[in-house]
Amino acid sequence: MKKNAHLIKNFLEIPACNDIPAPLWYQIRDAPAQTIYPQHKHAWGEFIYAYHGVLEVNVDSIHYLTPPPYGLWLPPHLKHSGLNRTKVTHCTVYIHESLCQEMPKHAGILLSSALVPAMMEHLKTTLSAEINPDEHLRLLHVLLDQLQHAQVIGSYLPSSSHYLLEPLLEYLKQNPSDHRSQAELAKQMNTSERTLARYSQSELGMSLHEWRQRLRIMQALPLLEQGHTVESIALDLGYASATAFINLFKRWMGLTPDQFRKTFSAP
Known part of the structure; x- marks a missing residue:
């Protein structure tokens, strides 16, 4: 994001999630407009799904956008940062590297089945409900299975540093x-x-x-x-x-x- 530093110098930095308590876990966040997640990495892969708004993710100067109903896949140990130009509500499903054998090896947009957005909505609506933890874990494993079969493509809106x-x-x-x-x-x-x-x-x-x-x-x-x-x-x-x-x-x-x-x- 260095090349756009003059555009985001007034953006507020908000902490990335590095305290991940389980091999398969999810978190829903409301990110205000004009905020950034600093560059970070960890042993968990991330499936990032935006419910509202568009989260921008930067990986090695490649710019990824997450327009719903698509999601972004980031493999484990991949350095990345995030940018929210507008208010964004998004969910991140964290998948430990030990569970990532069948997941794509490269970052990209996942074109998943229609079941995945429905499951993401279900996760959102049941987040605060008193649901059996085992039930939630089973749901996350079904979601993982669906993601393993998703097609991966490059950035929805690729960029280029080509002089022309x-x-x-x-x-x-x-x-x-x-x-x-x-x-x-x-x-x-x-x-x-x-x-x-x-x-x-x-x-x-x-x-x-x-x-x-x-x-x-x-x-x-x-x-x-x-x-x-x-x-x-x-x-x-x-x-x-x-x-x-x-x-x-x-x-x-x-x-x-x-x-x-x-x-x-x-x-």
């Missing part, structure tokens, strides 16, 4: 409503469309078009939580109509913006 892509990606983050074509953007960067397409695929693992769609989804999430109308968000992101934005959102998130708001926004 880095300034362009930063520009697009600041100007998400810019709908110029890839050819027009390439001309702005004094390169060819073909070269820009090649670098996007090799550096980001996806086309620039897909990256821009993901960016707009990520920028829409906090606006939805803050109560902005779908129409105003669509306008901010450069869409001519709310319908076009709704179709994009549903294609990527599986829900309409209003459905997502009702499901994942804080009460």
Whole structure:
């Protein structure tokens, strides 16, 4: 996060969890906006799931985002830090290295079955209830089994330090409503469309078009939580109509913006 230090210098540092009492354990936290978790590591792998908001995690200068209903996997002994630009409610399932033989060996977003979000919601609703500890442990083992079968992908919104892509990606983050074509953007960067397409695929693992769609989804999430109308968000992101934005959102998130708001926004 050093390259963004000027943006987060006023963020409040909050302690990471290093006192983990069991081989398989979970913790739910409400993190205020503009806070950071300092860099740390331990012998537990972490499955991080955001109920509300988007937690940002930095691993070796790779930037991971955790938009619900996806979760982030961090293997044991991996140094990482966290950043909360907005208020985030998230759960971390801690899995000791002795239980991680079947878990992915690299960090990434886990695309799990529909059962996992349901189990995470159940963990949240029963946290303060007087539930038999053995029952909770059985649930965590079922969750572990589901996570072992999940597909792992890279960061939802990859970054790049490439001399050509880095300034362009930063520009697009600041100007998400810019709908110029890839050819027009390439001309702005004094390169060819073909070269820009090649670098996007090799550096980001996806086309620039897909990256821009993901960016707009990520920028829409906090606006939805803050109560902005779908129409105003669509306008901010450069869409001519709310319908076009709704179709994009549903294609990527599986829900309409209003459905997502009702499901994942804080009460």
